[in-house]
Amino acid sequence: MGFKTGDFPPVEQDTFLERPLQERLRALALHWVEYGFGTPKMIPATYVVKVIFLYVLGGTALATWTSGTAPFWNVTHWWNEPVVYQKLVLWTVFLESVGVAGSWGPIAGKFKPMTGGILFWARPGTIRLRPWKRVPFTGGDRRTAGDVLLYLAFLMSLLPAVLLPGVESASLTEALPDNTSGLVRPALLITPIVLYVLCGLRDKTLFLAARGEQYLPALVFFAVLPFTDMVIAAKLLICVIWVGAGVSKFGLHFTNVVSPMVSNSPCVPGKWLKRLHYRDFPRDIRPSKVATFTAHVGGSTVEIVTPLVLLFSTNRGLTLAAVVLMVVFHLFIVSTFPLAVPLEWNLLFAYLSVFLFLGFPAGDGYGVGDMSSPWLAAGIAAGLAFFPVLGNLRPDLVSFLPSMRQYAGNWASALWAFAPGAEEKLNSLPHRPTKNQVDQLQAMGYPLAVAEITMQQTIAWRSMHSQGRGLFSVLLKNLPDLDERTVREAEFGCNSLIGFNFGDGHLHNIDLINAVQARIGFAPGEWIIVWVESQPIHRGIQHYQVIDAALGVIERGTWKVADAVKEQPWLPDGPIPLDVTWTRAQAPTASAARPQVAEGLAP
Structure with a gap:
């Protein structure tokens, strides 16, 4: 594979399309084993450039510059600043909602133009998919000028929370007396929260693209909870996401995800390693024992056990090891460039692993038992678990995203x-x-x-x-x-x-x-x-x-x-x-x- 030239399937272009479908599937599946999509390295490089400049550098520069912290290159001075954490979450929501984060570019089937998102959602007359037919004022499937204004208002409502400096918070000062950066002003989050819900009721595509099942609860926590409770609630949120994803990988589907995902990774060093994930290439390309181990030890086990360690461990060495493991886990997913290309999401979760569990460890008063009320902790945990539980029992009622079945292979x-x-x-x-x-x-x-x-x-x-x-x-x-x-x-x-x-x-x-x-x-x-x-x-x-x-x-x-x-x-x-x-x-x-x-x- 070259930088500008890909590994196209070795077929006769003039006659291949005349062959029976099953023969074509066999030829292309065998090619996928060793080359994946065969895209030139220029394509993943494009994603890397986008993520570095628009997200890693652009997002952190914006978050630190508007928060009065050290410059973005001085990571040791801002990595555990609560306001920076809040603004990085908000910036991620903004990019996802515009359509330049997940599901962007040629790997996601967007060749020309490479952006979907705003090109569709800011255009009256495009298709709109309401989530529930019984909700009043959501009838029809045509995007109206009102829908466009609602969507653009949502985008604009996120920016003041990102751009304006933090404000003093009594609960933050009590927990961190030396902090001078404050928190995002809670009043600035009310409008984004309301518009998040309204946009989602009118169009489920928007809500899912903005990853509302994960970021909307975070915004609510930012707006209504005192600082310590906010941090603990955020820990519960990310752990429910991880554990839910791990549980969803139980069964027979996920092993079949790992093999083609590894095959498509430009970071896997050789074809021999890709072939190890199949039983007997080219005669039998069902997943091998290596793929099964990768799926259920490197996948399910890590996603279930490690978050529980992070949530309850008060041992700094054990917590550090668990954080490193989750960072590596998310960076591995980034390296495979999965077809939905959720690169920003995975990088944010790698950062959240560090911020939440090393910056505010359970042993320093940020454990589940340190929440202001046990009933509050139980209520948040139950609320966060509701859709994953319902979605796994009745997948027809819940999207696979609120069901926390990311990468599980068990998809509609x-x-x-x-x-x-x-x-x-x-x-x-x-x-x-x-x-x-x-x-x-x-x-x-x-x-x-x-x-x-x-x-x-x-x-x-x-x-x-x-x-x-x-x-x-x-x-x-x-x-x-x-x-x-x-x-x-x-x-x-x-x-x-x-x-x-x-x-x-x-x-x-x-x-x-x-x-x-x-x-x-x-x-x-x-x-x-x-x-x-x-x-x-x-x-x-x-x-x-x-x-x-x-x-x-x-x-x-x-x-x-x-x-x-x-x-x-x-x-x-x-x-x-x-x-x-x-x-x-x-x-x-x-x-x-x-x-x-x-x-x-x-x-």
Whole structure:
């Protein structure tokens, strides 16, 4: 891999797209094992430059300069300043909300332009996805001028809290008599908190992009709690996030995440190390014992045990070791450049590990038992755990982000299958500031075949995950003309339609399909979606749907996760067993849909 030249799959570009889909999946999955996406080093370097200048240097310079602390390069003088910590959280919220942090750039499927976010959310007429239909004044799926003003007001409301100096706080002075920087003025946080909620009720995309499930509680703690309680509550928050993520990795999914994630890392020194994460490359590319160890010792165990040590340890040596481990953990994730590219989030959590647990250790009066009221501690802990618990039991009710299932592999996911030429219709979507990714790549100078093969690498990536094998099984069962269709990874496609995705299939469920269909009007059979919900933690199955954009849901069923993970990504033995629980009466088959349209027989 060169700086400007990537490792493109070694296939015949002129004929590769004529091969059956399963053959293409096999070739691209095998290539992924050794090269990942094969992107030139210039791409991760672009992310590194962005993070360094916009976040590490820009964020810390802004936070320290406006707080009256030592200059940003004098880290030893500000790393444990509470106001700097608050402002770095607020700056992260701002960048996420603009769309230049997570889910940014080519790794997330944003090629031209590389930013989604504000280009969509500050534009009236774009698609808006409300989280709950029963909330009054949230009807419809079109972004209005009022929504745009609400969003821009939210962005602007964050800046005074970042830019204005801290104010004196009696609770801070009592805890830290020598502190002169103060805290962010609590009154400046009221408007961002209110607008956070209002924007989220109007559009769940905005709330999730701004990582409201994690940062909104932090803002509330900043606004209403005295200093010591604020620090302890922040510890409870980050520990719930870590432990929740660790618990979500129980089961069979996460091992299938580690292997392709390591393969895609530009920091892994050699192909031999990548191949160690597979059983018997190239004959068997299911996860190896090395991948299982990495997943459940380096992943689940670290995320559950280490936070508990940090929360309750009063031994400075043990606390230091645990902090180092969590910093390394987050830096490892950064080094893999996962497809949602949450680099700023991971760097912030690495810093929070140091600030919260070394700056204010439990042994110095910042343990859970030091909170002003045990009932307050219990209430905060219960409130923070509510959505992770509910989301693991009923994933259909809660996004995987509030469920704290980051990187767990247990995701709601989808694949899109377009009849020949039908995908082009998406480019007629009104008010959309982008085109389909394959067209974005061509606009950058890639030939059509190269652009198409590049996009098919994303479905090969999906096939290497547990839910991908189930989704392809449903496609194979339902679409006899599958080899003639264009199959797309829905997470990438969703990014081009609403400006954001973070691996959450709830952002491209039936609501998005209906919103697009109302604007474009696909004919029956032109756009087929296979969509699957996350696995409940206490059950061994996943529920899927087959959706025809023109007809709605036409089939529902389940598959066993154990059946999915035991197969090769390209399903050489055919579809895994599926239990069809419901079908739409007399629904036209996908292969028969186009003739029906021509004859005027479609409903």
